[in-house]
Amino acid sequence: MSSMVGTETAAREAARRRRPKGPPGEPRRLAYLYILPALIVFVTFIGLPLFRSATFSLYEWDGLGSSTWVGLANYAAVFTDPALRGAFIHALVLIVFYAVVPVSLGLLLAATMMRAGRMRGLGLFRVLIFLPQVVPMVVVAIAWRQIYAPEGPLNSLFRAVGLDAVARPWLGDYTWALPSVGLVGTWVGTGLCFVLFLAGMAKVPRELYEAARLDGASPRREFFAITLPSVRGELAVALTLTVIAALKTFDLVYVMTSGGPGNQTAVPSYEVYRHAFLIGEVGTAAALALVLTALVFVATVIINRIGDSNDGSAPAGASGIRALARRNRSGPPVASSDQPGPDPDLDDAGPEPEEPAGSDDPRQQGRGR
Amino acid sequence: MMISRNERVANYAILILFASIALYPVLLILTTALSPDQIGDSGGLHFGNFADAWTQGRFSSYMRTSAIVAILVVGLSALFSIMAGYAFGTMRFRGSEVLFYVILLGIMVPAEALVVALYFDLRSVGLTNTLLAIVAPQVAQSVAFGTFWMRAYFRSSSREVVEAARLDGAGHWRTLWQVLVPMGRPAITTMLVLIFMWTWNEFLIPLVMATSEGLRTAPLGLAFFQGQYTAGTSLLAAGAALVALPVVVVYLFLQRHFIRGMVEGAVK
Numbered sequence: 056m057s058s059m060v061g062t063e064t065a066a067r068e069a070a071r072r073r074r075p076k077g078p079p080g081e082p083r084r085l086a087y088l089y090i091l092p093a094l095i096v097f098v099t100f101i102g103l104p105l106f107r108s109a110t111f112s113l114y115e116w117d118g119l120g121s122s123t124w125v126g127l128a129n130y131a132a133v134f135t136d137p138a139l140r141g142a143f144i145h146a147l148v149l150i151v152f153y154a155v156v157p158v159s160l161g162l163l164l165a166a167t168m169m170r171a172g173r174m175r176g177l178g179l180f181r182v183l184i185f186l187p188q189v190v191p192m193v194v195v196a197i198a199w200r201q202i203y204a205p206e207g208p209l210n211s212l213f214r215a216v217g218l219d220a221v222a223r224p225w226l227g228d229y230t231w232a233l234p235s236v237g238l239v240g241t242w243v244g245t246g247l248c249f250v251l252f253l254a255g256m257a258k259v260p261r262e263l264y265e266a267a268r269l270d271g272a273s274p275r276r277e278f279f280a281i282t283l284p285s286v287r288g289e290l291a292v293a294l295t296l297t298v299i300a301a302l303k304t305f306d307l308v309y310v311m312t313s314g315g316p317g318n319q320t321a322v323p324s325y326e327v328y329r330h331a332f333l334i335g336e337v338g339t340a341a342a343l344a345l346v347l348t349a350l351v352f353v354a355t356v357i358i359n360r361i362g363d364s365n366d367g368s369a370p371a372g373a374s375g376i377r378a379l380a381r382r383n384r385s386g387p388p389v390a391s392s393d394q395p396g397p398d399p400d401l402d403d404a405g406p407e408p409e410e411p412a413g414s415d416d417p418r419q420q421g422r423g424r
Numbered sequence: 425m426m427i428s429r430n431e432r433v434a435n436y437a438i439l440i441l442f443a444s445i446a447l448y449p450v451l452l453i454l455t456t457a458l459s460p461d462q463i464g465d466s467g468g469l470h471f472g473n474f475a476d477a478w479t480q481g482r483f484s485s486y487m488r489t490s491a492i493v494a495i496l497v498v499g500l501s502a503l504f505s506i507m508a509g510y511a512f513g514t515m516r517f518r519g520s521e522v523l524f525y526v527i528l529l530g531i532m533v534p535a536e537a538l539v540v541a542l543y544f545d546l547r548s549v550g551l552t553n554t555l556l557a558i559v560a561p562q563v564a565q566s567v568a569f570g571t572f573w574m575r576a577y578f579r580s581s582s583r584e585v586v587e588a589a590r591l592d593g594a595g596h597w598r599t600l601w602q603v604l605v606p607m608g609r610p611a612i613t614t615m616l617v618l619i620f621m622w623t624w625n626e627f628l629i630p631l632v633m634a635t636s637e638g639l640r641t642a643p644l645g646l647a648f649f650q651g652q653y654t655a656g657t658s659l660l661a662a663g664a665a666l667v668a669l670p671v672v673v674v675y676l677f678l679q680r681h682f683i684r685g686m687v688e689g690a691v692k
Binding site for chain 1: 431432435436438439440442443445446447449450452453456500503504505507508510511512515516517520523526527530532533534535536537538539540541542543544545560561563564565567568571596621624625627628631632642643644646647650657660661664665667668671672675676679682683686687688
């Protein structure tokens with residue numbers, strides 16, 4: 056009996072070791088047929104439009120009449136026109152609100168919670184704090200417009216505590232409109248970061264902390280020596296998601312301010328929309344869109360470099376779905392087909408064997424919505 | 425781990441504070457939606473605002489469009505992703521690596537880079553303002569993500585299972601749908617809820633592609649509703665609540681799948 060178990064384990068080990076080298080199946084031409092539908096929609100509605108956008112960006116065109124070849128002039132405008140450059144500067148400001156603040160807050164919050172070990176009701180809080188992620192941005196924008204309204208709750212609060220001078224029409228204020236929009240990004244992103252880091256920190260063996268504490272490490276040292284390094288993968292995911300969200304902000308600006316007052320809240324994606332569909336500068340819009348795309352690519356690559364760093368561990372993510380599949384496999388193979396797999400829970404994901412970074416990294420981008 | 429009672433209390437205080445901040449705008453929308461629409465109306469809860477928004481605000485039409493778009497996008501992209509993921513995950517063929525990376529790059533392309541060209545090219549063939557123009561670009565973006573997601577699942581699904589199915593006489597098609605797909609229900613559910621959320625919340629593509637009111641999706645209808653009726657805040661709030669309702673309900677029921685998917689960095 057024991058020898059049989061041994062053989063089976065060995066076989067599984069062997070299979071596992073072989074797996075990373077490629078898919079398990081034998082060569083099949085048929086694969087092309089399976090891929091075909093995905094490839095057709097992909098080429099028609101992503102590949103081709105991307106190529107056409109690049110073409111458009113080399114012309115001056117109002118969307119109706121004839122177009123004029125202008126070469127790279129539209130790109131030159133993106134970098135020299137103060138208004139267009141301004142839009143990118145606003146995007147940088149938004150990165151602070153969308154990414155830097157939520158990531159810092161999320162780290163702090165999660166680390167504080169982790170010191171307590173398991174807390175009762177954490178699951179419920181996790182669900183509530185994550186909620187802003189799923190509410191449609193248009194609804195978020197409408198709720199916050201109300202909060203920022205001249206007679207809205209925010210100003211009422213300031214007046215109630217005697218700070219009448221602080222109260223103002225936030226979204227109509229030249230100085231405060233952009234930070235006000237940014238703060239909404241903080242509201243949306245913090246829960247995501249918190250939940251992410253909580254999941255990452257849950258994988259750190261408790262003994263590490265206990266050992267550190269026996270050595271007399273301060274909470275501060277504990278954070279920088281154990282907690283922070285252990286969530287580097289999650290940090291990369293959080294930064295990728297939030298930075299890209301900041302770069303692509305559109306719905307919020309469209310609904311809350313339409314880029315105003317003046318163009319204080321104009322951001323690149325809003326400028327793409329405005330140039331292409333409101334003021335008839337299709338070429339400029341296409342050039343803007345491509346610069347924005349390039350920025351998204353660059354940001355993603357840089358952030359993931361940080362995430363991989365030197366020890367070659369994969370940034371979070373990769374392990375999750377594999378863990379999930381591994382769990383399914385442990386049941387009787389075919390017979391279990393009718394049973395729903397055990398519901399994966401973030402808390403018991405456990406440490407996963409890491410895989411070399413690189414191959415699976417782009418998973419973190421989401422698909423750019 | 426030992427922590428003091430005070431620290432525990434402080435932790436709960438922090439959690440309650442952040443949960444309240446997260447909830448406040450949502451509750452604000454709900455309370456506004458239930459408040460009287462006209463000044464001088466009697467107090468109490470005005471559930472009638474929802475009915476008014478539904479009919480006067482034309483949200484019945486917006487919600488129907490959104491439902492159709494969501495069903496088409498989720499259904500088609502799930503089907504295509506499962507098929508493509510199966511091929512990438514379990515079969516070896518020439519060019520598989522290159523093809524896979526090409527599709528992966530598609531995850532990174534923001535909608536902004538597509539809509540400009542898509543709008544003008546589809547307009548020239550008379551296809552703007554059709555369901556196709558709203559659905560197809562979203563299917564393409566979802567398929568890029570879904571293929572990645574399903575490939576990861578199929579790669580890790582056991583070789584033994586596939587072999588056992590084959591010994592039992594199942595072909596590749598049956599192995600996929602009768603063995604691997606039922607086993608992969610958690611992974612597939614996660615993919616479905618994420619694609620549903622993105623599709624329901626998508627704004628830019630319908631904004632550009634739907635030029636007539638009849639094709640407006642719910643978020644888009646809400647944005648236009650806001651532009652038209654600046655006075656009736658409670659009707660606007662009722663509309664906002666209606667637009668958020670489906671995705672929030674799905675979230676509350678399947679929050680594990682939402683959070684897991686987002687935590688794995690699948691999004692935005």
